[in-house]
Structures are given as structure tokens and as C-alpha cells.
Amino acid sequence: DGGITQSPKYLFRKEGQNVTLSCEQNLNHDAMYWYRQDPGQGLRLIYYSQIVNDFQKGDIAEGYSVSREKKESFPLTVTSAQKNPTAFYLCASSIVVNNQPQHFGDGTRLSIL
Amino acid sequence: QKEVEQNSGPLSVPEGAIASLNCTYSDRGSQSFFWYRQYSGKSPELIMFIYSNGDKEDGRFTAQLNKASQYVSLLIRDSQPSDSATYLCAGGAGTYKYIFGTGTRLKVLA
Numbered sequence: 452d453g454g455i456t457q458s459p460k461y462l463f464r465k466e467g468q469n470v471t472l473s474c475e476q477n478l479n480h481d482a483m484y485w486y487r488q489d490p491g492q493g494l495r496l497i498y499y500s501q502i503v504n505d506f507q508k509g510d511i512a513e514g515y516s517v518s519r520e521k522k523e524s525f526p527l528t529v530t531s532a533q534k535n536p537t538a539f540y541l542c543a544s545s546i547v548v549n550n551q552p553q554h555f556g557d558g559t560r561l562s563i564l
Numbered sequence: 565q566k567e568v569e570q571n572s573g574p575l576s577v578p579e580g581a582i583a584s585l586n587c588t589y590s591d592r593g594s595q596s597f598f599w600y601r602q603y604s605g606k607s608p609e610l611i612m613f614i615y616s617n618g619d620k621e622d623g624r625f626t627a628q629l630n631k632a633s634q635y636v637s638l639l640i641r642d643s644q645p646s647d648s649a650t651y652l653c654a655g656g657a658g659t660y661k662y663i664f665g666t667g668t669r670l671k672v673l674a
Contacts, residue, residue, distance in 0.1 A: 486664075491572070493652070494608075494664040541607055550596035550615055550656060555607040 453478045455556035457542050462561045464529065464536055472527045472559045474542035480554075481547040483525035487511060488539040488558075497540075500525055501547055529561065537562050566591040568655050570665035578673050583640040585668050587653030590634070597629060597636045600652040602667065608652055612638065643672045 455476045464470045476483065482501050486494040496509030500519040514533025519525050525544075529536045539560050543553040567590045577583045587597075596615050600608035614620045614627040614636065626639040636655070640647055650667040 484661075491666065493568075493666040496661070499661060550613075552598050552610050552613050553654075553662065554610065555600075558607045 455542055455544055455554060457540075457556035457559050459559060460557065462559055463564045464561060465564050467531045469528055469530050470561070472529070472540055472542075472561070474525045474527065474556060475523055476525075476542075476544045476556075477523060478544055478554065479522075480544035481522065482545045483519070484543040484545075484553060485509075485515070485517065485525070485527045486541040486543065488541060494541065497527065566657075566663050568653055568663045568665040570651075570653055570668045572666060573669040574671045575668055576671045576673055577643050579643060579645060581643050583643045583647065583670055583672070585638040585640075585651050585653075585670065587636045587638075587655075587665055588634055589636070589655045589663075591655065591657055591663070592631075592634065593657040594631075594634075594655040596656045596662075597627070598654040598656075598662065599625075599627060599638045600654065601647075602650045602652055604649075611651075640670075643670075645672045645674045648672045 458473045484499040485497040495511050498517045500506035516528045541558045542556045545551050545553045569588045599612045601611050602608045612627040614629045620627045624641045628637045650669045652667045653665040654662040656662040
């Protein structure tokens with residue numbers, strides 16, 4: 452079955468630590484996205500990538516970094532510079548054609564120890 | 565600042581009734597709209613998408629779009645307790661980057 456796999460489901464970060472969230476898709480989608488969701492707030496775009504080896508900052512990119520070395524994979528690193536990392540992180544993908552919907556993975560819940 | 569606005573709710577409806585969820589958007593260039601259902605603690609799941617003015621029906625769900633009024637809605641007929649969730653509206657302007665609303669929480673009372 453095609454889909455988007457995020458891991459781990461739960462992640463805990465210590466002070467000063469960088470952590471990496473995994474996102475893999477087998478839908479053959481060119482575009483991939485990372486969102487952050489906080490309680491009572493909508494999805495906020497962190498980074499997105501339209502094609503391999505290219506990515507763009509979203510609305511809240513500070514304290515995060517990404518890479519897109521393979522079409523299937525779009526890992527997100529939450530660096531120690533992100534002072535409020537506790538949130539639900541969602542990875543999504545879509546076909547790179549206008550007006551096509553995004554499909555989401557199951558998410559990673561990140562908390563501070 | 566492009567925005568998509570939704571009433572946070574909760575919207576409570578009795579089982580079997582029609583639930584009406586509404587969304588307004590600020591960007592007149594928006595061309596595509598998506599409704600996602602999100603259960604508590606889970607990720608969003610695509611329910612409907614609509615591009616043209618008018619109604620689009622899929623089973624118990626009907627999406628309605630009025631571009632002149634910058635308004636999109638989702639009707640759920642014969643509401644079931646399993647429909648209780650947060651419904652997110654998203655809009656896009658001819659690209660694959662979308663703006664999401666904060667969601668409306670729906671409670672279907674048995």
C-alpha cells in the first residue's frame with residue numbers, strides 16, 4: 452500500500468540536543484512538506500520541497516533544517532536553536548500539479564525532557 | 565496575509581442531523597479548497613476537494629463553494645457519532661502550497 456511513513460511516533464528532546472524526524476513516502480510524489488501543529492492552532496508550514504535537492508523555507512523555518520537527497524525521503528532536524536519544539540509534526544506529500552491535495556503521514560509528537 | 569477562517573466550535577448536532585461547517589478565505593486568487601478530518605491525536609485525512617463554484621457531493625458529504633462570497637462549506641448528512649472530529653479547511657491559489665484554517669470541532673450527540 453502506498454503511503455507516508457513518519458518515525459518515531461513519539462520523541463523526546465533534551466536541552467541543547469538536535470533531533471531528526473523521519474519522513475518516507477512511496478507515492479511517487481515530487482513535493483513534500485513539513486508542518487507543525489500546536490493546540491488550538493492551524494497547521495504552520497516549516498519547509499517544503501518541490502523536487503530532489505531543492506527545498507524552500509515556509510512560515511516558521513527558524514530552528515529547523517531539512518534535506519532532500521532522495522525523492523522518497525524528507526527528514527526534518529529540530530535544532531537546539533528551536534526554543535519551543537514541543538508540538539505535533541506532520542509530513543505531507545503531493546503531486547506537483549496545481550490544485551492537487553496533500554496527503555499526510557501519521558505524525559511525530561515531540562516533547563522536551 | 566492570506567487567511568482561511570473557521571469557527572473553532574464546538575458545533576454540536578444530534579445523531580442523524582445535518583452538520584454544516586463553514587470556512588471563509590481572504591485570497592481572491594484561491595482556486596482550490598480541501599476539507600480534512602482530524603481525529604484527536606491523529607493526522608488529517610482528506611475528505612473532499614472542490615475547485616468550481618457550486619456543490620460537489622460524495623456519499624454523505626457535500627462541499628459547497630461560492631467564490632464571489634469567498635466562502636466554502638462542508639455539509640455532513642445523517643451525522644454519526646464517528647463523525648465527531650475537527651474539520652480543517654485549506655485553500656490554495658493555483659500552487660501546491662496551501663493555507664490551513666484552525667479547524668472546527670464537531671460533536672455528534674448519540
